[in-house]
Amino acid sequence: MIRQHKCIALFSGGLDSILAVKHMERLGYQVKAVFFETPFFEAESALQAAKANEIDLQVIDVLPQYLQVLENPRYGYGKNMNPCVDCHGFMFRMAAELLTETGADFLISGEVLGQRPMSQRKDAMNAVAKLSGVKDLLVRPLCQQFLADTLPIREGWVDKAEMLDIQGRGRQRQLDMAREFGVTEFQNPAGGCKLTDIKYSRKLKDLLLHKQLNDDTIKYLKYGRHFRLNEHTKLIVGRDKAENEHLSLLTTDEIVVKTVDFHGPLGIICKTGTVTETELKTAAGIVLRYNNNVDNEAEVAWGENFSLNNIIKVEKYTPAEVQELMIK
Numbered sequence: 001m002i003r004q005h006k007c008i009a010l011f012s013g014g015l016d017s018i019l020a021v022k023h024m025e026r027l028g029y030q031v032k033a034v035f036f037e038t039p040f041f042e043a044e045s046a047l048q049a050a051k052a053n054e055i056d057l058q059v060i061d062v063l064p065q066y067l068q069v070l071e072n073p074r075y076g077y078g079k080n081m082n083p084c085v086d087c088h089g090f091m092f093r094m095a096a097e098l099l100t101e102t103g104a105d106f107l108i109s110g111e112v113l114g115q116r117p118m119s120q121r122k123d124a125m126n127a128v129a130k131l132s133g134v135k136d137l138l139v140r141p142l143c144q145q146f147l148a149d150t151l152p153i154r155e156g157w158v159d160k161a162e163m164l165d166i167q168g169r170g171r172q173r174q175l176d177m178a179r180e181f182g183v184t185e186f187q188n189p190a191g192g193c194k195l196t197d198i199k200y201s202r203k204l205k206d207l208l209l210h211k212q213l214n215d216d217t218i219k220y221l222k223y224g225r226h227f228r229l230n231e232h233t234k235l236i237v238g239r240d241k242a243e244n245e246h247l248s249l250l251t252t253d254e255i256v257v258k259t260v261d262f263h264g265p266l267g268i269i270c271k272t273g274t275v276t277e278t279e280l281k282t283a284a285g286i287v288l289r290y291n292n293n294v295d296n297e298a299e300v301a302w303g304e305n306f307s308l309n310n311i312i313k314v315e316k317y318t319p320a321e322v323q324e325l326m327i328k
């Protein structure tokens with residue numbers, strides 16, 4: 001039976017979000033799946049899962065809007081820098097903005113009551129709904145039996161009896177459904193979110209504390225060792241050849257630091273404004289520390305846009321000096 005009302009699905013690529021889409025499609029609803037992308041959670045795996053399961057997925061970049069959530073989440077962070085409750089609320093709010101242009105009537109997601117400690121408790125789910133500003137338009141097909149009726153149910157667009165009653169951390173029912181729908185490829189829950197990673201979160205927190213959170217600084221977070229030189233300046237040093245290559249592709253007008261006569265890591269100085277001599281010497285000393293070909297002292301070239309026309313001679317920093325400045 002073709003249903004008259006359409007919905008937008010928040011899609012993560014995880015099994016539950018795939019099952020929510022499949023369940024609604026089987027009931028005859030037209031479902032539009034969306035993935036809101038930022039550098040913290042990239043679309044690649046979700047696209048892969050969507051393709052494998054024949055789900056048409058739209059990816060939308062939301063970084064500028066998401067930064068506001070990340071900087072000041074009303075419900076705080078999880079174990080690391082993951083503001084899961086606010087993040088879900090934000091996603092629903094973004095999805096709601098698509099309702100008119102897509103001709104959809106309500107929103108769905110694959111949340112399961114009590115599955116994850118923070119974001120899927122009943123009070124947290126209520127908070128998500130409240131934050132989204134579209135509380136009354138949300139349906140959670142996998143556990144709606146336990147939840148208060150929202151507009152789509154009260155209006156009869158969705159029959160509550162057809163919604164499911166999955167709850168808790170067990171996965172058996174989802175695995176049975178996966179078998180039934182032929183779903184074999186999906187992403188691990190939260191596996192793709194860097195905000196749940198402790199090391200990534202520390203580097204992110206440092207940017208936040210120093211009010212340097214923007215596109216230019218975020219792009220470096222997944223590469224290299226990071227050092228805080230002072231309030232305004234940080235240094236990133238590549239850990240291996242692959243990272244040096246990634247870093248060199250990312251740089252625009254940052255100062256690059258590199259040993260002159262020996263192969264070794266690349267250093268990128270991130271700072272708005274002119275870099276001081278002290279900062280350069282510190283950056284060069286750290287870069288030398290990670291160059292095994294240098295004994296103690298060496299010449300280091302530096303400049304913008306890989307025009308490494310300036311040379312300074314510095315001593316290698318000691319392990320203790322480097323540790324003191326490392327963001328860890």
Ligand code: SF4
Binds near residue numbers: 082084193
């Ligand atoms: S794990 Fe990451 S993407 Fe998922 S809700 Fe939490 S912060 Fe958002």
